[in-house]
Amino acid sequence: MKKQVILLVIGLVVFNFLHAQVNMESWITLNVKKGENIGLLLMSVVDETSIRIESGSTVIEKTIMSKSSPTHWVYADSTIITIYGDVNSLNASSLQDKLLGVDITNNTKMKILICNYNQINSIKVRSENIELKYIYCFGNQLTDCALDDLFRSLPQRPSVDSGKVFIKGYDYSNPGVNTCRDYYAWEKGWYVLEYNSTGNIEFHNFSFTCPETGIQDIISSENVFVFPNPAEKQLTIQSDINIVDIEIFDISAKRVFYHPNLNSNINLLDISHLSEGLYVVKITTEKGIENKKLIVR
Secondary structure, three states, X not given: OHHHHHHHHHHHHHHHHHHHHOOOOOEEEEEEOOOOEEXXXXXXXXXXXXXXXXXXXXXXXXXXXXXXXXXXXXXXXXXXXXXXXXXXXXXOOOXXXXXXXXXXXXXXXXXXXXXXXXXXOEEEOOOOOOOOOEEEOOOOOOOHHHHHHHHHHOOOOOOOOOEEEEEEEOOEOOOOOOOOOOHHHHHOOEEEEEEOOOOOEEOOOOXXXXXXXXXXXXXXXXXXXXXXXXXXXXXXXXXXXXXXXXXXXXXXOOEEEEEOOOOEEEEEEEOOOOOOEEEEEEEEEOOEEEEEEEEEO
């Protein structure tokens, strides 16, 4: 009996020691399919970093390494899996319909997020995720609005060390790749890319369908040309038919330029007052509205 008590005490001491080493103020939340086994690859900045994984009655405590890690299998005893600790790399790929959402807003150590080939409809980040540099999320169910939300929430990256978010790869994509506002990410120092073995391809969308920014997005079939782009002091806008109005919006959807009652198919604009950055040019013609992305240097 005495021996059993000693072993129990030792076990509790070891448990409490490990638990004390887990940074419980840093966590990742996964929305998952209850009743499934979820395979996760986790890495940290420092070897032998302690983590704690919870899902309903499932509780797992492990240590992870900085360069390689075995797959950690977690039984989803609820629709939420929470990973506590200083994790800086998460690979949750190829889980298909078992993984529906990822939230790393409470982990400021995260650098690499890989979550391809799932049914994810939401990825949540915030400006405080300052270490975040790579997101691989192709092969999911991210709409244009979901991608807009992701891009708008990205942390600012320095110009000499840009971030990369891969929303398409090979034959795998997301529903919103061709109508998302990739310029939200550009403004914060991120490239929006298609992953390709022969070289990554940048996205440059000009048509947007998510109404969240307040900019009306109605795409006409007429040819409208905006040049030069990037522009510095002057901008030419030309169309096959008469242009009625021209408006320019900054990335926050604030109108910074308005020229009404033009009634001309070619217009030379003075934009010398605009600061460097990304803008959307809204061109109203006699037959509809066209939106174009503009970079001012």
